[in-house]
Amino acid sequence: MTTQSPSDDLAVPDSESLSTPLNSPVEVGVRVLMILTEVFPEQLDVDRLVLLDHGVLHTADLDGPESLHPDLPVRAGELGVKRDAIEAGLQLLIRSNLAEMTASSEGVEFRAGERADSFIAFLSSGYAATLHDRVTWVTEHFADRSENALRREMRNIFVSWSEEFHRRSLAEGDVGR
């Protein structure tokens, strides 16, 4: 019996192999689009999108509603690879004319496009609805925070995650089969 799954968050979405649709530019792009749509007319750069997206998936760690994805021990290591996934997702959104890239004094930022609303409206699965709720919650609570404040918040969580990871890996060592 294996305890691994295709959706392990360390799996790198590779445009060449695309061995799994999970964590593909499509999935990540949907999430990013929801975020951009919620904060419209505001624009966000990649860094903030990385942090917010992470927050969307693990709202329970931010004292919010139940997390969208199950709490796995390794989620503290996600952020590094998350960036590539979000960039890939943004590329897809731009090509699909769902989002726009802007250059400003802040750097490269992204904004929801005209068709974003209707695209999202078409998503009818239960998961999509729950995802939308989480996005709403996160953007309400964190979108207006400065990047540094947001980073600080995330960092605190990562510390507690890495402790949990440590504990869990010890426990796994004891019983491991």
Place this chain on the structure above:
Amino acid sequence: MSPLKLTHLTFFGTNVERVSVEFGPVANVVRGPSDTGKSFIVDALDYMLGARTLKDIIEMEGYSTVLLGLLLPSGEPVTLSRSLGRQKIGLHLRDVRSEPLEPPAQTLNSTHSANDNANLSSYLLAQIGLSDKRVRVNALNATRPLSFRDIAHLCVVDETRMQSEVAPALSGHRTSKTAELSTLKLLLQGQDDGEIVEVQSPSDRRQITRAKSEVLDQLLAQTEVRLSSAKDPVEVRTQLARLNETIGQHSGTIESLINERGALAFRLADIERQIVEQRQRHGEIDELTSRFGLLSAKYASDLARLEMIAEAGALLGFFQPGVCVFCGAEPDHQHLNDHVATDSTHFRESISAEQRKTALLSTDLLDAIGDLEGERAELTALESGLQHSANGVRDTIRSIETQLAPQQVELRTLLGLRSVLDRQLADFEQLETLNAMKSAIVVAGQPESAEEPQGLQAGALAELSRLIAQRLTNWGVPDGDRARFDRNEQDLILGEQRRSAHGKGVRAILHAAFTISLAEFCVSRGLPHPGFVVLDSPLVTYRPPDPGETVDPDDVLDPSVAGKFYADIQRNFGVQILVMENTEPPDDMGGDSFDVPFTKLPGQGRYGFFPHPIEG
């Protein structure tokens, strides 16, 4: 071994003239008027032989030290020194006659001690061969060590004792009579009373018997009290036998119950061990279940996401036919793409595949979880079964213990009763023993009489008597040939009468005869004796009777006796003789003799022992 000889008596001090009298080996006469120090010389000699005190006379003022010169049996000269008023005596291993006094070679105590030989008495006794002798002191045969002081009075006789009515060998004190006779026997026969055994006095005996009886009576009373509630011994023995049987039975029952309990305890331990194992396994299952639960949640989450991705992908494809939404390739170039999702169909298919795979995994997982659940249920059942067994065993053990407890209590009671009976039997035995002991005491309580030690031997006494008689005859003392020492009277008898019944003149001459003869007796037979004799006024001065006074013929001696006396003492029969007298010997004495006249006339000859006070 030839005995001791006195060589000189010397006094010295600060700022006073040294005074000395020299003695010769055979006969010595110190003569002169009264108060010239003749008797003082006798006291001083006794003082140097261990007497405790020396009477202080005015002429002694300024003098601090006394010396007595001796010739040892070996021939070597020694000197004893003593500070006036002190108890220690110094022994100097050469002839010392003048100051300054060198430190003594040895310091001796003046009192005798049997344990420590550093005393004058032991030293002198050793020189004459009387070390470690014992004398009898009472009718119960108690003994004590012989001291030189016991012998001193047999050799040094002062004026008072010379004329005393007390027998020559005795002091007149009733309590020391036994010791004095024991000493005399020692000199005459050479055997001391060291071997005799002391016995308890009758009063001591009675006391001890009474004490023993009292103790036994007490023990008997205590024992009888303890036995007051007992039956007779035979019945007690029967009861004891029956009791032992019952005890045996009870012990057997208890033993088997204990064994049973032991086996059950063993079993219980085994069950409890199994329970622990099950609990461990249960814990492992719980752990696995929680991990599988986590995984199951993951699979569910993955499936939900795939659903959304399918929808999104379809929408994107619908929106953008042409340029690949995934890699941005132009339609012309899309045939070069080898990624799966070039069109919505392929993308759709990959999603479906993923969904199928995940669903399968999820199903398997759910099966596994189900199995685990089943196993857990089994375990729980098993555990409760084991608990049930354990409780059953515990109950059984408890029931055994319930049976055991009263049995053990009963046994303790029986053992207690047995020890009571045992004690009673022991007490019966003790009763017999104590009664036997009591009878034995009565028998043993009869007083024992002291074994009569051998008294003065008739033979030795007869010999002594013969010597005395011969001497008196030689001296011309009337009835001298009929003189003898009587064993029963323990005194001399002259004619029909004891010495004490005669006048003082005869008493004195008899004392002198006894003392000199005793010395001659010992020396001639090689028996231990100091070897010298000092006599103060053995010949009572002739005094013309007052007019009308009745003169007791015993008071006055024929002057011819004196002449024969002096002739006798000059005979060298191995005894050194010193005589102090008021009158001069009628005939000149031989050259070997020492004649020391005191004049009591200042400026003429020697005044006295001490110089005349004016002369200084």
